[in-house]
Amino acid sequence: MKTPYYAVIFTSILNQDSEGYLAMAEQMEGLAKEQKGFLGIDSARNEIGITISYWKDEESIKTWKQQNDHIMAQKMGKEKWYKSYSVRVARVEREYGFRL
Amino acid sequence: MKTPYYAVIFTSILNQDSEGYLAMAEQMEGLAKEQKGFLGIDSARNEIGITISYWKDEESIKTWKQQNDHIMAQKMGKEKWYKSYSVRVARVEREYGFRL
Numbered sequence: 001m002k003t004p005y006y007a008v009i010f011t012s013i014l015n016q017d018s019e020g021y022l023a024m025a026e027q028m029e030g031l032a033k034e035q036k037g038f039l040g041i042d043s044a045r046n047e048i049g050i051t052i053s054y055w056k057d058e059e060s061i062k063t064w065k066q067q068n069d070h071i072m073a074q075k076m077g078k079e080k081w082y083k084s085y086s087v088r089v090a091r092v093e094r095e096y097g098f099r100l
Numbered sequence: 101m102k103t104p105y106y107a108v109i110f111t112s113i114l115n116q117d118s119e120g121y122l123a124m125a126e127q128m129e130g131l132a133k134e135q136k137g138f139l140g141i142d143s144a145r146n147e148i149g150i151t152i153s154y155w156k157d158e159e160s161i162k163t164w165k166q167q168n169d170h171i172m173a174q175k176m177g178k179e180k181w182y183k184s185y186s187v188r189v190a191r192v193e194r195e196y197g198f199r200l
Contacts, residue, residue: 043146044147044149044150046144050144050152086200091190091191092188092190093189094188096187099182099185
């Protein structure tokens with residue numbers, strides 16, 4: 001991806017009962033991919049879950065944050081699934097890789 | 101953490117034979133924590149591994165990149181363990197959370 005662009009770093013710890021979470025997470029990932037300015041997503045979970053979504057600019061991030069179904073998912077997340085979470089919005093300044 | 105600060109987003113895919121990788125990764129995490137400007141680290145791995153380390157400034161990131169044992173680990177990583185990886189250096193502009 002061409003820098004600069006933006007990354008939303010979402011880290012979370014789930015409650016013991018996380019019924020319905022996976023389906024919601026997959027649905028939100030599908031929906032994010034349809035948004036304007038979406039560039040990509042990386043996700044992994046062990047004790048902690050990390051999802052990083054990449055975006056063209058801050059405007060795209062704000063629009064996605066306020067998308068209706070996404071607002072509903074955020075609300076359900078707080079009420080049911082997440083023990084805790086943090087969101088960090090970061091500007092990617094440079095990147096390099098190996099055999100990409 | 102008080103913004104702005106920096107995040108190094110390291111995503112990787114391992115080769116099938118990753119013997120010795122876990123021990124190295126743990127050693128590097130311990131070493132990172134001793135570096136000047138280190139603020140924290142989050143890590144998870146499924147198909148893809150994601151490690152995000154947080155740093156006070158770009159100077160701290162450059163110093164850590166060039167630390168001797170870390171250079172050796174990077175070299176071993178390319179030769180033995182990583183099928184591919186990417187490194188993104190990003191400036192964290194804002195953060196918020198829930199029950200942190």
